[in-house]
Amino acid sequence: MNMNHAPTRTLMSLGLAATVAAGMVGCRGERTDKPPRQFFPDMDDQEHFRPQSETEFFADGRSQRPSVAGTVAYGRAPIDHAAATEAGWAEEYNTQRARLLKEDQAAYFGTTDAPADDPAHYIREIPVEVTMDLIRLGQENFDIYCAICHGYEGDGKGTVGERYAVAPANFHDATKYVDPSVVTSRDGYIFNVARNGLYDAAGTMRMPGYGHALDEIEAWAVVAYIRTLQASRGVSIDSDIVPGAERNRLMEQKGTPVGDAGQSMTGEAIAEGGEQ
Numbered sequence: 001m002n003m004n005h006a007p008t009r010t011l012m013s014l015g016l017a018a019t020v021a022a023g024m025v026g027c028r029g030e031r032t033d034k035p036p037r038q039f040f041p042d043m044d045d046q047e048h049f050r051p052q053s054e055t056e057f058f059a060d061g062r063s064q065r066p067s068v069a070g071t072v073a074y075g076r077a078p079i080d081h082a083a084a085t086e087a088g089w090a091e092e093y094n095t096q097r098a099r100l101l102k103e104d105q106a107a108y109f110g111t112t113d114a115p116a117d118d119p120a121h122y123i124r125e126i127p128v129e130v131t132m133d134l135i136r137l138g139q140e141n142f143d144i145y146c147a148i149c150h151g152y153e154g155d156g157k158g159t160v161g162e163r164y165a166v167a168p169a170n171f172h173d174a175t176k177y178v179d180p181s182v183v184t185s186r187d188g189y190i191f192n193v194a195r196n197g198l199y200d201a202a203g204t205m206r207m208p209g210y211g212h213a214l215d216e217i218e219a220w221a222v223v224a225y226i227r228t229l230q231a232s233r234g235v236s237i238d239s240d241i242v243p244g245a246e247r248n249r250l251m252e253q254k255g256t257p258v259g260d261a262g263q264s265m266t267g268e269a270i271a272e273g274g275e276q
Ligand code: HEC
Pocket: 142, 145, 146, 147, 148, 149, 150, 160, 161, 164, 166, 167, 168, 169, 176, 184, 189, 190, 193, 194, 198, 206, 207, 208, 210, 222
């Protein structure tokens, strides 16, 4: 290898670094009346037309170009699937349109027209269909964004939560988060806290919002999962909501003899959805 170039190269990089550093010192935080330094002026000051102006450049004399043929505008009404010849693209279009317009107040804001100090301001029940997939999506997001403070079981005993300046809510507190005549129990309220966080009257943040990370569906999914965590507490092993196979597994864990051992499942099978 040719090692002779190494010192030259080092000197060159040092020189370059010094130039860059000097440049940055000159630019940072300084106010000046001189025009700004432009390292690539052709990118800052490009040739351009003003909107709605005339030009000789295009044959029709207009600087603005018409929409590409076949462009679909976001219209007043969703596209009727049955009428649309290609229902495939119509569905994606309708979803995008709904997300852009956010016309469905219940689904996108979790609120009603009732005044803000009325508990009925927040919708009582999740406005989207609650399926197993939605609950799983909720579990995933709850475990990522909420469990650190509220605990994986929603009891407020997350690792950060236990050291946080304010004690995080325990979702198993029946006086606050179960009875829908109490505003903090309403699905729409929990949805709003999840997305927008909590502030006290003086505007000090008590809990950060997660709207940047959870879209509306994910936030409803988290609400559904909080309800699932609540339902998992205080349920008798004989209750109908405990799947038979799961009941057997729990009995086995407890060391109680199981009547029909053939029905028992492995943890993995249960995680896969199993035979519920
Ligand atoms: C950084 C810690 C932290 C994280 C992360 C966090 N919370 Fe909270 N949360 C709190 C604290 C602290 C409180 C209690 C605030 C108070 O008492 O004023 C709270 C309260 C709540 C309440 C009760 C509000 C009320 O008025 O009683 C709900 C509902 C809630 N959080 C939902 C969530 C959801 C859903 C997530 C995840 C998307 C989440 N939180 C993530 C700290 C956190």
